Amino acid sequence: MANSGFSAPIDYWGGFSGLVAKSSESGYNASVVTAKNAKGDTIAFDRIGGIINPSVEYALTAAFENANNVLALGKVVSYTVSSTTRKLMMTQVVVKTVAGEPPTITVSGVQVENSATTKRTYPVAFQVVPRSKAQDVAGAFDVSIPLHSVETVFAIDPVVATIGGWPTAHDLNNGRIEANATLIQAVAGGTWDKSEDFDALILGDESRQDASYISRNLSAIKYLTGVDA
Numbered sequence: 001m002a003n004s005g006f007s008a009p010i011d012y013w014g015g016f017s018g019l020v021a022k023s024s025e026s027g028y029n030a031s032v033v034t035a036k037n038a039k040g041d042t043i044a045f046d047r048i049g050g051i052i053n054p055s056v057e058y059a060l061t062a063a064f065e066n067a068n069n070v071l072a073l074g075k076v077v078s079y080t081v082s083s084t085t086r087k088l089m090m091t092q093v094v095v096k097t098v099a100g101e102p103p104t105i106t107v108s109g110v111q112v113e114n115s116a117t118t119k120r121t122y123p124v125a126f127q128v129v130p131r132s133k134a135q136d137v138a139g140a141f142d143v144s145i146p147l148h149s150v151e152t153v154f155a156i157d158p159v160v161a162t163i164g165g166w167p168t169a170h171d172l173n174n175g176r177i178e179a180n181a182t183l184i185q186a187v188a189g190g191t192w193d194k195s196e197d198f199d200a201l202i203l204g205d206e207s208r209q210d211a212s213y214i215s216r217n218l219s220a221i222k223y224l225t226g227v228d229a
Helices: none
Strands: 019-025 029-036 042-051 055-060 076-081 084-098 101-112 141-143 147-163 166-185 192-194 200-207 214-223
Touching (some): 084 166, 141 147, 141 166, 141 214, 192 200
Antiparallel strands (some): 019 055, 076 084, 084 147, 141 192
């Protein structure tokens, strides 16, 4: 029997084929302004804003391919609850894959002005399969050693103007793909580098523990160009 007290995640982005919402965060953000008297006591206050910057973590029920840019950075969608409609702009897609664990995709964004439409997008193409293995979905690395985990972040920087805490205009820039990987060096030698499609490689920590194999962290980044709507 289902427990009626259990919560259910909210799919702020409207749902995608092959993905099921696993958890969600509203990212609710409001602030309080106050006025004080000569002694420093608060004598008046008011709430400013009340926007959401939501994120939804999805589990895969089937292979998911983003070739048609269902997940497009900069895309503006409408979310309605209790007769209130908000406009949300997609700003980040994170694909997390780890050996021995099911993959997840997390989609995040920010609230923009109520009249907002999609101005510009940064298309990102990738495919994830529902297998418990590390997956270099963006083709970021060229390695001869098996990857243990890969987290691929597709992101933009939102620019949102506000008055009284509420969005009045928006824009976006700095589209990029950041891939972070861990590999376990189980044999001597081996090579690791970024792929030709990526712009820079950052070598992270190298961990050498007693009675353990060498663990290496790699990061690669690729800069994107937006497409006006």
